[in-house]
Amino acid sequence: MIRLEKRRQPSKRWTYLTPPLAVVAIMIAGGFMFWLLGKDPVEAIRIIFWDPLFNEQFASYSRPQILVKAAPLILIAIGLSFGFRAGVWNIGAEGQYIMGAIAGAAVGLAFFPTESALIFPLMVIAGALGGFLWAMIPALLKIAFRTNEILVSLLLVYVADLYLASVSFGALRNPDGGGFPGSRNLQQYPSAANPELIAGTGAHWGVVTAIFAVAVAYVLLNHHRIGFEIKLTGQSPRAARFAGVNPNLIIAVCLGFSGILAGLAGLFEVSGPSGQINIDFASGYGFTAIIVAFLGRLHPVGILLAGLLMALTYIGGELAQLMLGIPAAAILAFQGMLLFFLLAMDVLTDYRILVGKKGLN
Amino acid sequence: MDLSAINPIVLFASLMVASTPILLAALGELVVEKTGVLNLGVEGMMITGAICGFAVAIETGSPALGFLGGALGGAVLSLIFAFLTQVLLSNQVATGLALTLFGLGLSALIGQGYIGQRPPSSGDLVLGLDLMVFLGIGLVALIWWALRATRLGLILRAVGENHDAAHALGYKVVRIRIAAIAFGGACAGLGGAYLSLIRVPQWTEGMTAGAGWIALALVVFASWKPWRVLLGAYLFGGITVLQLNLQAAGVKIPVEYLSMSRYLITILVLVLISVDRTRATLNAPAMLGRKFHASS
């Protein structure tokens, strides 16, 4: 019988080894799938993993685009990781992302067409506030009534999504849009736009904020009391209580923090790459970020890398469609499999595999 | 406005048809959650069931075999989740989300050859309704009875309430949970197959369009009680059917806010059951989403 024994500490060696192993595994399994679809497996894998980074024809464009695609994922995942460490399960970041975008865009659009340097900062505050308030609903319900935050935050995603549809047709609809749904394009309104800060780098304020958030999260987790309290609460809620940690405060901080970051991600996206509030504005970043947080093992630097890897598979996947005619569905399945491998191999980090007779389960 | 055009009996019948997919999927998820496992991959399992059921029905010409194929497809997909979360102890939330991604992709790949085809007609109607509607209601009764009055139900609940204690009593926590997950997958697959074989009936990519997520909300709305799942399915499915009927009768209604109401009501229900602590512990499985690893 093979059985697992929990390690006292996650293995350092396997922490570093598992991600490359998973990537090798997906290259084999994914290559096999592409082969079944009648495509050249080696070329398909090369296009997904190599070309976005190094193809001489367009890597100079797609490399910065990886940052653009990764920024909201990283920003949201960093926020979520605090809660996940403390055992506070916010899976409604998608809703907080939407509400941040709506709040921020609404402030910007309210000033249209006035030009002022104050508008964008105000939008940033509104975006953060939108995400924060939406996240405080599950937080307060959990504090007051012990209501399960997983379910409340998930349910609020549906509500936010329907609200998004409602404002796309109603309050925020572009009056000059020829009757089509969707707001004005914020990219075309200089005071509210979030453009590339340095041409050709892709870096807009969201990218800068994401990198900043990684650094702040690292410091908070390792060198600040709140980081210690969060980790302690996650490991042993009872010990945390003895140490004088207020569990309600932890709930509020974790949900509030992740709400702010998700709201900011939404604001930067709507004022930058996406440009407008529309029915299809939410494309699942909030859910993908949950996966990114786990792939990054809830560690700030890990999340940074995991976000970049996810973004790479999105962009490489588009290139594979474009150049080899691989259907979008195959790319979805491919991403799903990659996540399976990464999640499966985590077992090596946390557990020792023993081969012996004493099998129980 | 002409409300007289709405025949309540006919309306209720189409409401039952519209609710059956989410009813089946939610019943499966209820059993899974009762054992303490949260599988967010319902949407992925449903759509896999939809295409597997459709493909089998087309190839064999038998809708009955189609439903079987749909259930099997959903169950097989759910075993990936079971293996990862129960054997390799991966995180349930992340694994469930990955399962949905994978299921959406896989179903579209399998479905490439089935676009534009018509499934064999399922024919037999009782009181204007197909057999699956009654099977769904029967399943509600069966699960209610099994959870309440059988040893199996007791074990399932014990595992969901406290897996360490259940383990200490000698129950095979992991095996029981894997079986429950597979059952949940089969139910979700059956719900998907109902969509592609009866309710719509055809195959198109992404045809579940979020039904799996509604099923997840429904389990919570029902506070993990089978009969309330039935009631909730009629309410959830019913809101859509009702608003379409009101529109057809010329009544002006705020569509988005009406759809929103079902989630807000669900949150309210959730708050109410958590206010009443004693009842909360009776319903919500205490181990929901937690990993189990036998240390000895």
Place this chain on the structure above:
Amino acid sequence: MKIKTMLTTAAAALGLATAAMAEDPTKVGFIYVGPVGDYGWSYEHNEGRLAIEEEFGDAVETTFVESVPEGADAERVLTQMALSGHDLIFTTSFGFMDATMNVASKFPNVRFEHATGYKRADNVSTYSARFYEGRAVIGHIAGHMTETNKVGYIASYPIPEVIRGINAAYLHAKKVNPDVEFNVVWVYTWFDPAKEADAATALIEQGADVIMQHTDSTAPMTIAEEKGIVAFGQASDMGNFGPNAQLTAIIDNWAPYYIDRVRAVKDGTWESADTWDGIAPGMVELAPISDRVPADVKAEAEAMAAAIAAGEYHPFTGPINRQDGTPWLAEGEVADDGTLAGMDFYIEGLTGEIPN
């Protein structure tokens, strides 16, 4: 473009230029908002792409990316298409408009064709179809065919395109049947088979015996077939799904336009244009009218289609009043394209309100 020029220069330096140029196929890219397997909007654009391949063979190379979300992702995909040497790119959804304009301004040598939009540039054309011409013809048939005098209409979103279709169909149904009523249901989706099926069921249960749809899935047709009533296909010939139910279908046939535009690029005659074509050049096509339609009605419908194609008849010819009774078009007056493009009102006789 700089990179492409560099590569071409390098190739020329190697003496490969002439050989390479002669065989260099025209590269045509497509981006779709849905999967090609939707059997509706994106499916028909993909059929147009396949027609290009058939027409030009090895002289073209076509590529596509499907299920692209509107917004940032579209802009990235378009840029990558432009960078990878595409000569002509079709962006096949209204929501790709701003992304198309942004990318086009960065790649002046790449030509773009944006479907259903209104923004143009030197290298951006727009094209759309006068589906309302087809709707007028099916309205005429519906007016004759309904026995309950109730026509069920499944509408997606309250946008001018959809409102125009409802008006055109109602106007012509009422001309032949003054008692006809239209029950419009807004489903707020282009594509949700289950919801569309429910909408069709609701309409039929309330007495509609003819179903029209302005959504993309074939579900309403399937339901009509099952309930034994009649319906009109949308986007594609849905005869497969309703062998008895389908009276005819309004088919989006992009192939002739796409082939024309590719040829223009190959000949070097491509110019930015605003195309709004209807039945005449075949962009809007009607599936063969079913035998369930009486011969005289069929003949009238075909005559109407022919008159529209010949430019002898415009579906919106006055006198037409708005819903509130105020006059819109005077006797003999024909609607101008500007009003049609932004149509946000019902015509007289329609009940219900356009939701906001």
